[in-house]
Amino acid sequence: MGNGTMDIVIVGGGTAGWMAASAFARTMNRQARIRLVESEEIGIVGVGEATVPHIKAFNQLLGLNEAQFVARTQGTFKLGIEFRDWLRVGDSYVHGFGTMGHDVGLLPFHQYWIKARLMGKAGDLLDYSVNTVAAMRGKFMPAPTDVPANNPLSSIAYAYHFDAALYARFLRQFAEERGIQRIEGKVREVETNPENGHVSAVRLESGERISGDLFIDCTGFRGLLIEGTCKSGYEDWSQWLPCDxxxxxxxxxxxxxxxxxxxxxxxxxxxxxxxxxxxxxxxxxxxxxxxxxxxxxxxxxxxxxxxxxxxxxxxxFVTGVRRKPWIGNVVSLGLASGFMEPLESTSIHMIQSGISRLLQLLPASGDIDPVLVDRYNEQARFEAERIRDFLVLHYKATERDDTPFWNHCRTMPIPASLQANIDLFRHSGRFFRNAEEMFAVVSWVQVMIGQGIMPSGYHPLVDQMPEEDLVRFMASVREVVSKNVDLMPAHEQFIARECPAPQVTA
Ligand SMILES: Cc1cc2nc3c(=O)[nH]c(=O)nc-3n(C[C@H](O)[C@H](O)[C@H](O)COP(=O)(O)OP(=O)(O)OC[C@H]3O[C@@H](n4cnc5c(N)ncnc54)[C@H](O)[C@@H]3O)c2cc1C
Known part of the structure; x- marks a missing residue:
């Protein structure tokens, strides 16, 4: 088969279905016929409302106007997450996006902070990042384009909060305006090709038959095609992520x-x-x-x-992942591919990364080489396992012993990969981000410290800096961050000026 036109059928119109439809509309509408089937009667889960900064890259791919996007989804801005009562009742910390302090030579900022903290000469970690200080003071603005790279304001990183139903509606309009055809109806039956087991068509309750070369399963927890038809199997991770x-x-x-x-x-x-x-x-x-x-x-x-x-x-829900998110000509996205709970707002991000992985590994036609499928599945698993470890960290590293749930979390066995990272960090604050894993070193460091994993040592090269200089350095970073945050407008003021949503009576 040559690089002919491909028939793509997206089954499901929640956040996953419409994100896929929008991205495909933008990138391959000349080479593919794209249709989306959804059932209003079944509806959407409709709860994914917090995101991570990567979503800005997705919006850029679509070419969205940010102010319009925020206003139409009743959106607000998100500089990070405040965790209350996780380490102990009454304690709180912030996982801010963006950077922290500034790195010196070979070493990341947090190495200097650890030494200063061990000397009793440093404040809380959150005092050294513009994101976390601004968050706690209720301030927001995007990074100005006219400040030098060493100005902390240049490192402001943010995501969005939005209304899930409005987001799906917004994307639907975007995709439909770009030629995606929406078909209302409930899939009753899935037809497969007996020769290779590929899905050949879905049949609706109305009797309508929709055939395709590539099927994107966005049917939510039920995983109609990936599980119902392809029997992928589900790997249950609830021994580590106990909420259900x-x-x-x-x-x-x-x-x-x-x-x-x-x-x-x-x-x-x-x-x-x-x-x-x-x-x-x-x-x-x-x-x-x-x-x-x-x-x-x-x-x-x-x-x-x-x-x-x-x-x-x-x-x-059951926390875990589909064993193989791509089988034959079925690629699952969103809840159909697994769910690891919403603690760090990773689910919408995983839809986005699934879409981009699929676009990178896109087959030229319905003739799908397993080499593409295997690589997709390998990368998806790597991503999921690293996110899993990050989430488990929040539960495991606690001092809480006030309820049976927290006693369970504190004492549960954890994946060896996470234990190794905790051990290395506890030893001397070192952490390595692997390949394309989602969370950056700064995220891991903030959560490790926030959850009470204070390193007992630090990188030996920190001692290159004389102690008086270290104390001065820490104080100046803190002051510069604080002064720059003074210049930022209140979050509410920024929204009112740049992207107010239509008033609704709730
Ligand atoms: C409690 C909770 C909180 C969450 N919070 C966040 C968060 O803050 N941030 C975040 O990133 N993510 C969050 N998530 C995850 C997020 O909600 C999902 O990733 C996102 O909504 C995508 O859902 P989906 O499109 O995969 O599935 P759904 O929204 O369930 O959509 C499924 C679609 O499939 C269609 N469908 C199903 N069966 C059929 C059929 N037989 N025929 C035709 N159509 C069919 C339905 O009509 C629907 O359109 C949260 C999830 C939960 C459970």
Missing amino acids: RAVAVPCAKVGPPTPYTRCTARGAGWQWRIPLQHRTGNGYVYSSQYISDDEAAATVLANLDGPALADPKPLR
Whole structure:
């Protein structure tokens, strides 16, 4: 087969389906016919509302206007995540995006911070990053383009919070305007080619038959094609990521939106708080072994900023990954490919990286060489395992012993890869980012320190800097960061000026 036109069928119209449709519309609409089937009756999970900075690259690929995108999704800006009560009740720390302090010579900033801290001459880690200081002061602006690279403002990194339903609608319009055909209906049956096991068509309840060369399974947790038809198998990771349910409830907004997500540890899991322009999203992610659904719903309702705007919505999941996200001519994206819980907002990012991996490994026609499939699956697994380790770190490295859930987390066995990273960091603050893993060294360092893993030593070359210089260096970084944050506008003020959303009555 040559490089002819390809028939691509996306099954599912949640965040995954419409992100895939939009990206394909933008990159291959001349070479492929792209159709998306979704069922309004089944609906979408509709809870993914916090993101990570990588999403800006996705928006750039689509060529979106940022102000319009934020306004149309009732969006706000996110500089990081505040973790409350994770190490102990009453404790808090921030995982900020972007950089920390500034590196000196061969060594990252945190190496100098460790020595100064061990000497009792450094403040909290969050005092040295413009992202974390701005977050805690409720300030926001993007990095100005006219400041030199050594100005901390140049390192501001951010993501978005948005309304999941509005995001899906926004992407749908984008994709439809670029020629993607949407077909309403429920898939009743999947037809396969007996010769190679590839999916040849999906048949809807209406009887309509939609054939294709490549099928993108975006059907959510059910994994209609990847599991139902291709029997990929699911690798259950709940021995490390014990939460298996969530209850989500939006509430009225009562104050200015914070430029960060808040994750507060609770007795049997944790609660998210995601500020939007028109409301605040909340949810309790918990383990059903340690708390009942009713108690979980009561807990989240008792911990809202303002009045609840809807009944609590229950969700169930099993943390883990599909053994093979790509089989034959079926590629699964989003919840169909697995779910590792929302603690670090990694799910939408994994949709994005799945799309970009697929575009990199795109077959030329329906004749799909296993060499492409194997590489895709290998990379997807690598990405998932490294994210898994990062998430497990938050649960494992705790001093909490006040509930059976936290006792379980604190004492559970963890993957050997994570244990090795913790051991190396505890020894001398060293951490290595592997290849294309999602989280940068700065993220790991902030969470390790925040979760109480204080190194007992540091890199020997830190001693190249005389101690008086080290103390002066730490103080000056802190001061420069603080003074620059003074120059930033309040988050709410920035939104009002640049990207106010239409007023809605909740
Ligand atoms: C509690 C919770 C909180 C989360 N928070 C975050 C977060 O803050 N950040 C983040 O990045 N991610 C988060 N996620 C994950 C995020 O919600 C998902 O990654 C995202 O919504 C993608 O979902 P999806 O499109 O894969 O599936 P869905 O939204 O479930 O969409 C499935 C689609 O498939 C269609 N469909 C299914 N079966 C059929 C059929 N037989 N015929 C036709 N159509 C069918 C449905 O109609 C629907 O359109 C969270 C998830 C949960 C559970």
